[in-house]
Amino acid sequence: MLEARGITVRLGRRAVLCGVDFEARAGHLTAIVGPNGSGKTTLLRALTGDLSHGGRVRLNGQDIADLRPWALAGLRGVLPQATPMAFPFTAAEVVRLGLTGGVEAGAAGLVPQALARVGLAGFEGRYYQELSGGEQQRVQLARVLAQIWEPVAHGAPRWLFLDEPVSSLDIGHQLQVMGIARDFADRGGGVVAVMHDLNLTAMFADRVALISEGRVLGLGQPGAVLRNDLLSTAYRCPIRVNTPPARGTYLLPHAAGRVAAE
Amino acid sequence: MVAISPDSAPTVQGWDRGTQARRVTLLLVVALGVVSVFSLTVGAAGTSPWAVLADMIAGREVALADRVVLFEIRLPRLVLGALVGAALAVSGAVMQGLFRNPLADPGLVGVSAGAGLGAITAIVLGGLLPAGLAAALGYYAVPVAAFLGGWAATLVLYGIATRRGRTSVATMLLGGIALGALTGALSGILVYMADDAQLRDLTFWGLGSLAGATWAKLAAAAPLMVLALVAAPMLARGLNGLALGEAAAFHIGIPVQRLKAVAILTVAGATGAAVAVSGGIGFVGIVVPHLLRLATGPDHRYLLVNSALLGAALLILADVISRIVIAPAELPIGIVTAVLGGPFFLWILLRKRGVLDL
Numbered sequence: 374m375l376e377a378r379g380i381t382v383r384l385g386r387r388a389v390l391c392g393v394d395f396e397a398r399a400g401h402l403t404a405i406v407g408p409n410g411s412g413k414t415t416l417l418r419a420l421t422g423d424l425s426h427g428g429r430v431r432l433n434g435q436d437i438a439d440l441r442p443w444a445l446a447g448l449r450g451v452l453p454q455a456t457p458m459a460f461p462f463t464a465a466e467v468v469r470l471g472l473t474g475g476v477e478a479g480a481a482g483l484v485p486q487a488l489a490r491v492g493l494a495g496f497e498g499r500y501y502q503e504l505s506g507g508e509q510q511r512v513q514l515a516r517v518l519a520q521i522w523e524p525v526a527h528g529a530p531r532w533l534f535l536d537e538p539v540s541s542l543d544i545g546h547q548l549q550v551m552g553i554a555r556d557f558a559d560r561g562g563g564v565v566a567v568m569h570d571l572n573l574t575a576m577f578a579d580r581v582a583l584i585s586e587g588r589v590l591g592l593g594q595p596g597a598v599l600r601n602d603l604l605s606t607a608y609r610c611p612i613r614v615n616t617p618p619a620r621g622t623y624l625l626p627h628a629a630g631r632v633a634a635e
Numbered sequence: 636m637v638a639i640s641p642d643s644a645p646t647v648q649g650w651d652r653g654t655q656a657r658r659v660t661l662l663l664v665v666a667l668g669v670v671s672v673f674s675l676t677v678g679a680a681g682t683s684p685w686a687v688l689a690d691m692i693a694g695r696e697v698a699l700a701d702r703v704v705l706f707e708i709r710l711p712r713l714v715l716g717a718l719v720g721a722a723l724a725v726s727g728a729v730m731q732g733l734f735r736n737p738l739a740d741p742g743l744v745g746v747s748a749g750a751g752l753g754a755i756t757a758i759v760l761g762g763l764l765p766a767g768l769a770a771a772l773g774y775y776a777v778p779v780a781a782f783l784g785g786w787a788a789t790l791v792l793y794g795i796a797t798r799r800g801r802t803s804v805a806t807m808l809l810g811g812i813a814l815g816a817l818t819g820a821l822s823g824i825l826v827y828m829a830d831d832a833q834l835r836d837l838t839f840w841g842l843g844s845l846a847g848a849t850w851a852k853l854a855a856a857a858p859l860m861v862l863a864l865v866a867a868p869m870l871a872r873g874l875n876g877l878a879l880g881e882a883a884a885f886h887i888g889i890p891v892q893r894l895k896a897v898a899i900l901t902v903a904g905a906t907g908a909a910v911a912v913s914g915g916i917g918f919v920g921i922v923v924p925h926l927l928r929l930a931t932g933p934d935h936r937y938l939l940v941n942s943a944l945l946g947a948a949l950l951i952l953a954d955v956i957s958r959i960v961i962a963p964a965e966l967p968i969g970i971v972t973a974v975l976g977g978p979f980f981l982w983i984l985l986r987k988r989g990v991l992d993l
Contacts, residue, residue: 453882
């Protein structure tokens with residue numbers, strides 16, 4: 374269980390988040406959506422312990438402010454939006470950095486396994502800087518997976534935090550990465566992902582938090598949050614939610630205003 | 636499923652560069668031993684360490700001159716050279732890891748400049764000290780002042796760059812450049828004030844030298860350098876993580892603020908002590924880690940140890956060269972490292988152009 378109460382973050386005089394409450398359960402993929410500048414990434418950074426903030430964040434019942442960095446690293450992994458590396462590390466060396474956290478040091482066999490998991494088998498000796506943006510993003514995901522390889526450790530769930538994990542990926546790899554996140558949750562771990570793509574969110578998320586101007590407009594099942602009225606208010610444009618009869622997924626967003634103008 | 640072949644792109648054979656790096660460590664230990672022995676045999680006096688050794692084993696009386704040359708001149712000089720070389724190379728490697736920039740160097744962030752200002756102050760204004768204090772400091776005045784200057788520069792820099800326990804690397808780099816300019820200007824004012832004899836001292840100190848190494852001088856500077864060299868390998872995992880950026884380093888469990896504080900203290904201690912006893916010896920801090928990164932990769936678990944070994948071996952070798960090229964006179968060692976290191980570095984840059992940008 375991830376519980377955040379009264380999260381307030383100020384950058385200068387501006388309050389980016391004002392008293393946000395948020396929660397996510399193990400076994401669920403919880404998506405955080407909202408327009409640019411709404412405070413999605415700031416909320417994620419507060420949840421991962423990166424930012425000093427007002428309020429409390431409890432992970433598996435423990436206040437993360439009381440946990441040492443290495444203890445926290447054994448509990449949760451974080452995939453940033455992009456990770457430029459200093460120095461010519463190879464893909465395998467980058468993935469191995471994930472083993473410095475909670476994982477026992479002898480698990481070097483995990484490196485090729487983690488790379489294979491993200492579809493980069495055989496990339497071990499490639500220089501990170503020579504990879505494409507999408508490949509770099511997947512190498513970093515392999516590093517994060519290596520850090521928290523088992524979704525449940527010592528009976529407690531581990532947590533995977535993703536900050537726009539698919540923003541530099543083509544559609545095939547978007548589905549692959551979301552599938553990995555989905556699988557992590559299905560095996561008992563908790564996943565919290567900041568998402569831009571509302572269609573992917575509707576396809577993969579168990580719960581959705583809609584953020585706008587530093588406040589939570591809605592937190593619940595996709596059907597309860599991804600609604601015409603809430604989305605149109607949050608994104609300040611008319612949005613229509615379509616529910617195709619064949620499957621329970623939503624096709625979003627639909628710029629209804631544009632259609633009406635024609 | 637189509638297998639993506641990575642064959643066409645540059646790869647690292649066998650992808651585990653650790654084995655290779657450990658082999659290099661072994662090689663460097665041997666090389667350090669060889670240049671150390673060589674350094675003991677070379678000198679203006681023509682004393683042979685083998686003859687002295689044979690005499691000692693046979694229980695014969697060793698000639699006083701030979702004993703002094705070997706144990707009071709060449710040996711402390713050898714140890715000082717090894718320590719200074721290791722300290723400079725490790726300082727460079729740690730600083731580069733800390734700033735995530737292969738060009739970062741204690742020279743860049745004003746630590747060396749601060750130490751230099753201390754030394755110049757001692758040389759030019761030393762005469763103004765109360766006679767009692769000057770006598771007490773005696774020989775130590777310049778090294779102590781240089782060391783204090785290096786520490787002061789680091790502390791000021793840390794104060795500028797740190798707010799509420801967080802250190803901004805960009806502020807530190809910019810602040811370091813400003814601090815370097817300021818200390819350089821203050822040094823310039825002192826040089827302008829100096830008389831002819833002081834100018835000569837300043838010039839020789841600035842060129843760098845291991846000459847005049849004694850056990851007493853060594854005892855003053857060695858503890859700091861040894862402490863820094865012992866602390867450095869403990870930073871290795873943290874510096875590796877820092878290559879991901881500070882946020883991601885924290886995510887994989889590295890106490891980033893503490894790591895940065897210890898790294899800065901390590902660099903200040905090693906550089907301050909090295910500059911204090913040997914003046915300005917350039918190029919070791921940049922060239923040595925760079926060469927090793929090209930050879931065995933940027934993993935600090937191997938890079939720091941190998942940098943210490945290669946830095947020590949190279950400085951001893953440079954010192955030997957400085958003693959033989961214009962024997963019986965000596966060339967300042969700073970000139971040797973620059974003359975050898977500069978073109979070699981350029982050659983590497985030209986050969987590896989493209990790969991270096993990786």
